[in-house]
């Protein structure tokens with residue numbers, strides 16, 4: 001299952017950032033600056049001691065609470081950890097934007113990282129287009145992939161679960177954003193009240209993430225049979 005280096009929404013001190021291990025690669029779901037610092041402390045000075053020989057970052061969209069730490073991660077992996085970073089973008093346009101950010105704006109060393117699309121990566125990562133911010137229309141995604149032998153569905157930021165439903169088969173794990181305040185760009189918890197128990201009945205485990213109000217969302221999670229995303 002996924003573990004989290006933070007599960008807060010955009011204006012929280014610790015932004016949403018998840019990870020899991022795929023053999024000797026550590027796979028991150030987005031990388032805010034707070035997530036980078038938590039990862040640095042978690043891994044320590046020598047990634048090899050933790051059997052980590054490379055880092056993969058799956059990007060959902062380009063809001064700063066999701067990509068704000070990628071440049072620093074690339075620098076750190078280049079100069080301190082000496083391991084490569086592979087960034088998987090959900091579409092070609094975001095791949096180009098990330099290359100511009102890392103090479104032109106952040107001055108990352110070209111050999112320190114690669115950016116590929118999910119198609120180019122060809123490794124079972126399925127980008128799922130969804131709706132979130134109108135300013136980023138067409139450029140907001142979740143991901144479906146296998147982690148620790150289970151189908152894992154990660155919504156990223158979204159205002160709907162609809163695009164993800166087809167992937168939520170029995171035994172799947174769903175990591176969905178949930179918001180205590182009603183907003184057109186996020187998934188208001190009241191809109192999840194019906195669907196979470198239905199998913200549970202279907203054998204789907206549901207975890208809430210990208211939380212704007214932990215207290216309110218914790219009690220809603222208990223009522224609905226969901227859990228809050230596990231933070232390390």
Ligand SMILES: [Zn+2]
Nearest residue numbers: 010063065157
């Ligand atoms: Zn966000």
Ligand SMILES: [Zn+2]
Nearest residue numbers: 061063132157
């Ligand atoms: Zn966002």
